[in-house]
Amino acid sequence: MTGPDYQSTPIQSSSKKDIAQRISELRKEMRAIILAHYYTVPEIQDVADIVGDSLALARAAESTDAEAIVFCGVYFMGETASILNPDKLVIVPDDNAGCPLADSCPIEDFRQFKAEHPDAVVISYINSTAEIKAESDIICTSSNARHIVSQIPEERKILFGPDRNLGSYVMRQCNREMILWQGYCYVHEAFNWETIRPTLDAHPGAELIAHPECRQELLVHADFVGSTSGLLAYAEKSDANTLVVATEPGILHEMKKRAPRKTFISAPKDADHSWSTCTQMKQNTLEKLMMCMENRSPQIVVEESLRQKALKPIKRMLEMS
Ligand code: 13P
Numbered sequence: 001m002t003g004p005d006y007q008s009t010p011i012q013s014s015s016k017k018d019i020a021q022r023i024s025e026l027r028k029e030m031r032a033i034i035l036a037h038y039y040t041v042p043e044i045q046d047v048a049d050i051v052g053d054s055l056a057l058a059r060a061a062e063s064t065d066a067e068a069i070v071f072c073g074v075y076f077m078g079e080t081a082s083i084l085n086p087d088k089l090v091i092v093p094d095d096n097a098g099c100p101l102a103d104s105c106p107i108e109d110f111r112q113f114k115a116e117h118p119d120a121v122v123i124s125y126i127n128s129t130a131e132i133k134a135e136s137d138i139i140c141t142s143s144n145a146r147h148i149v150s151q152i153p154e155e156r157k158i159l160f161g162p163d164r165n166l167g168s169y170v171m172r173q174c175n176r177e178m179i180l181w182q183g184y185c186y187v188h189e190a191f192n193w194e195t196i197r198p199t200l201d202a203h204p205g206a207e208l209i210a211h212p213e214c215r216q217e218l219l220v221h222a223d224f225v226g227s228t229s230g231l232l233a234y235a236e237k238s239d240a241n242t243l244v245v246a247t248e249p250g251i252l253h254e255m256k257k258r259a260p261r262k263t264f265i266s267a268p269k270d271a272d273h274s275w276s277t278c279t280q281m282k283q284n285t286l287e288k289l290m291m292c293m294e295n296r297s298p299q300i301v302v303e304e305s306l307r308q309k310a311l312k313p314i315k316r317m318l319e320m321s
Pocket residue numbers: 052053054055127141142143185213226227228229
């Protein structure tokens with residue numbers, strides 16, 4: 001098997017159809033748009049109006065004229081949609097689905113980090129809490145980080161957080177120093193060259209593609225490094241027939257749709273060939289999606305003064321990218 005089979009959830013496929021049908025009815029009733037990240041389970045991706053990476057989803061949340069936004073992802077994604085849309089109902093299937101990377105950056109410690117470098121420009125990855133965003137000058141995602149950093153004048157010092165792997169990748173790409181917060185994503189940190197190399201050896205001609213949240217020791221071996229949307233675009237156009245994919249395996253669903261003749265292998269995280277999955281993204285299920293729409297809850301609301309502070313660096317990102 002080339003990746004985990006998330007279709008095999010306990011609900012029967014007939015009831016899945018009923019649930020998907022009810023979700024469609026609720027979407028019309030609520031005049032809602034359903035946004036989903038590529039790491040969610042296939043059945044959620046299949047009912048979503050837009051499936052995308054963090055930047056595409058933030059853009060969709062900013063520009064939609066829907067009355068309600070249903071966000072299937074992790075907490076900071078719904079929170080960003082709510083920051084951009086204070087007058088819309090923003091709901092999520094499970095508000096306990098947080099991003100451990102975002103949660104690994106406590107606000108008091110981050111303020112201290114900033115205080116040690118008062119003259120620096122603060123660039124924060126979108127995988128951060130509203131409080132961290134509010135303390136930042138500009139937000140970035142994995143698809144625009146390099147572009148944003150390259151627009152900061154050479155003489156300015158940059159603080160970058162919370163992901164140290166994305167930060168050091170951007171430093172290498174832009175050939176400039178940044179001061180990094182030492183956070184990481186457990187899903188991507190787990191990939192290593194020792195366990196991926198035998199998979200590549202077993203498939204001559206296969207290419208390795210990786211998300212920049214992976215460690216440098218792996219990224220140096222990758223044929224392509226990019227955000228989830230970047231990986232998808234590369235997978236489609238690459239001449240290789242087999243691609244080993246070092247990111248969350250949920251993305252294989254869209255890859256197989258876009259390039260059905262190619263073979264995609266989810267990179268193993270250890271010698272037992274287990275997949276590196278994001279437990280939090282998988283907390284979004286089709287039933288929870290339906291229930292949150294039935295109940296109009298859990299809702300994500302950001303306190304107004306915090307929202308206004310967090311909005312500025314998000315808007316700046318959208319203008320700069
Ligand atoms: P992308 O913006 O590349 O989709 O990444 C989001 C994410 O959470 C990666 O772990």
